[in-house]
Amino acid sequence: MPHADVALVPDRDSRLWTLASAALCLLALLVQLPTALALGLGATGLVLTAASWRRPLPAFVRILLALAMLAAVLSVTGFRFGRDTGCALLAAMLAIKPGETRSLRDNRSLLGFALFAPFAAFLLDQGPLTMVLGALGIGSALVALHRLADVEARSVATGPDVVPRMALVGRLVLIGLPLVLAAFWLFPRFATPLWGVPERALSKPGLGDEMSPGGWLDLMADEDPALRAQFFGATPPPEQMYWRGPVMWHYDGRTWTQAPWLRGLPPARVQHGDRQWDYQLEVEPTDRRQLVALDLAVAAPEGAHLANDYGMTVRTPLSALTRWRMRASTPASFEATLPHLLRQQALQLPAGFDPRTRALAAQWRREAGADYAALVRRALDWIRAEFAYTLETPLPGRNAVDEFLFDRKQGYCEHFSSAFVVLMRAAGVPARVVTGYTGGVYNRLGGYWVVRQMDAHAWAEVWLPGRGWVRVDPTAAVAPERIYDTLDDRLGEGVEAGRLTLEGFGSVSDWLRRGWNDLVLGFDAQRQARLLERLGGNGLGSRGLALLFGLCAVATLAWMAWFLARGERERDPLLRAWHRLDARYARLGLGREPHETAGDWARRVAARRPQGANLLFSLSRRFAAARYAPGEGDQRALIEDLRRHRP
Incomplete structure (x- = not known):
């Protein structure tokens, strides 16, 4: 005989509440997926819900939909498996689940399945938006489950009792809140995770280990913060805020890549200047191992590695918000003596590419001789006089540098830095491309600098005798305002409006996000130890902390x-x-004994205290009638009489 809830169909309002709760849970996950995929999954879920409202879809249709969803997700992720692939598959299955939802058990199954979505969203993002959407989805699902429980108990449709149910769920949440806070504050935190989190199949915006034409267009249109910097003491001027990232050495005629073997060499010898800057860097998750630092880092912080070219990497991917305390200074000399192997690498050019650039470089070398500084000045003067900055550039052909230097003469930092380094190498000047970020916007509310993904930049370094590596920014030579100004300035639209937005709502929202990062995401083992120290629990250790949490x-x-x-x-x-x-x-x-009925209790009280016995007899009879003969008498009046009676 089938279970009762298999045949029982919830009323219309209960079904709508269940579907809305599932949609709200799904929304927390959809906002973390690629836009096109999220819109497709959301639209599919709405269409299937409408199509299956009267009866579930046939089994073969659901199977075809599941296969189509699987193909769509894998095509977007490039058949690579990772956190986002699994989360996208979960969202796809949840989107088609309403197609087979009809009975009470189906509705409960949908809600149970939907509750996985908010928790999966935290694998992709731990921001306040995910927390709010997840909390709303979970709360709505709990209300829906309570409503379905009443449907099963009464076997009739329930009335519009949303507010009492929400109040009940709120009380249940408040009951469990102390345990949640105890787990957050007291459960032993570990400096490193006990297990690895799978990497993402779809990389998040950020600096990569290569640079090719057109590869940064999406990055330079991204307004999301890449990092935040807070200085302790002196602050460098904006024109000195170059945040050094991956250094590119190898060029194949189109793409610049790093030299991984340089990571095994010790950092180059640097004579740091007298002026240093002490700061803390808050890096947003990128799922990469490249770490940027203010040019030029004095040393690598704990957990990071400094390569020979002062590119910085970390041991594990930056899959969560991280903080790094560092020092930087403008170097007086940077690798004043260049080893032969590095010189060869810094002069490497692929054969058969850019003949016009090579010819011009050879001519300049004959005219300037071995004066590297004169060659650099001549190239910058040429760029400053004849070139322009724009983001609207077509993809180049085979001889990309020739096309940029002699035909188009306009582009953005990728083109300027790449062409400049090729020109210098062809003239015999060791050079390399450095990628990272420039500038930043000061947030007055929090007293820190915000560097956005759109501030991504590429510049050049040339090696000059006696000085070593020297930064040269050819993009700044033609358009310095494009390097140091705000996001909208770089796009050339709405300068004043952009500044107003950034200093107004944008500053407040980023300040709130940083507060969330500091209070929630940044609560690590060190912060927990400091908290316990202030509470007098210094020296507890992991075992003592675990015992304290257990007692709480x-x-x-x-x-x-x-x-x-x-x-x-x-x-x-x-x-x-x-x-x-x-x-x-x-x-x-x-007081009434547990075994006594209302009438027996009233008679026992009357035997001991005759005065007032008639009123207690009356109340006991009315109470028994209200409990065992519902509908008889005015229950509200009885409650008021019970509250007023004082023996």
Whole structure:
């Protein structure tokens, strides 16, 4: 015989509440997926919900939809498996789940499945938006489950009782809140995770280990923060805020890449200047291992590695918000003596590319001789006089540098830095491309600098005798305002409006996001140790901390059990008023015994205290009638009489 909830179909309002709750849970996950995929999954879920409202879709249609969803997700992720692939598949299956949702059990299954979505979203992002959407989805699902429980108990449609149900769910959440806070503050935090989190199949915007024409267009249109910097003491001027990232050495005629073997060499010898800057860097997740630092880092912080070219990497991918305390200074000399192997690498050019650039470089070398500085000045003067900055550039052909230098003469930092380094190498000047970020916008509310993904930049370094590597920014030579100004300035649209937005709403929202990062995401093992130290728990150790958390958890669970049991006994307002009347008599030694009925109790009290016995007899009869003969008498009036009666 089938179970009762298999055949029972919820009422219309209960089904709508269930579907809306599932959609809200799904939304928390969709906002973290690629836009096109998220819109497709959302639209599919809405269409299937409408199509299956009267009866579930046939099995073969659901199978075809599942296969189509699988193909769509894998095509977007490039058949690579990672966190986002698994989350996208979960979202796809949840989007087609309403196609087979009809009975009470189906609705419960949909809600149980939907509750996985908010938790999966935290694998992709731990920001406040994910928290808010996830909390709303989970709360709505709990209300829907409570409604379905009443449907099963009564086997009839429920009325519009949303507010009481939400209040009940809110009380349940508040009951569990102490345990959540105890787990957050007291559960032992580990400096490193106990297990690895799978990497993403779709990389997040950020600096990569290569640079090719057109590869940065999406990055330079991204307004999301890449990092935040807070200086302690002196602050460098904006024109000195070059945030050094991957250094590119190898060029194949189109793409610049790093030289991985340089990571095994010790950092080049640097004579740091007298002026240094002390700062803390808050890096947004990128799922990469490249770490940027203010040019030029004095040393690598703990957990990071400094390569020979002062490109910085970390041991594990930056899949979560991280903070790094560092120092930087403008170098007086940077690798004043260049080893032969590095010189060869810094002069490497592929054969058969850019003949016009090579010819011009050879001519300049004959005219300037070995004066590297004169060659650099001549190239910058040429760029400053004849070139322009623009983001609207077509993809180049085979001889990309020739086309840029002699035909188009306009582009953005990728083109300027690449062409400049090729020209210098062809003239015999060791040079390399450095990628990273430039500038930043000061947030007055928080007292820190925000560097956005759109501030991504590429510049050049040339090696000059006696000085070593020297930064040269050919893009700044033609358009310095494009390097140091705000996001909208770089796009050339709405300068004043852009500044107003950034200094107004943008600053407030980023300040709030940083507060969330500091209070929630940044609560690590060190912050936990400092908290316990302020509370007098210094030196507890991991075992003592675990014991303290266990004691708090046991106490919290005991309180939760008592509160739930008490709430279950006194949820009915009539029963609650009756129990309070009993408590008032108990203070006189006349409390009701557990085995006594209302009438027996009233007679025992009358034998001991005849005065007022008639009123208690009346109340006990009315109470028994209200409990066992519903509909008889005015229950509200009885509750008021029970509250007013004082023995």
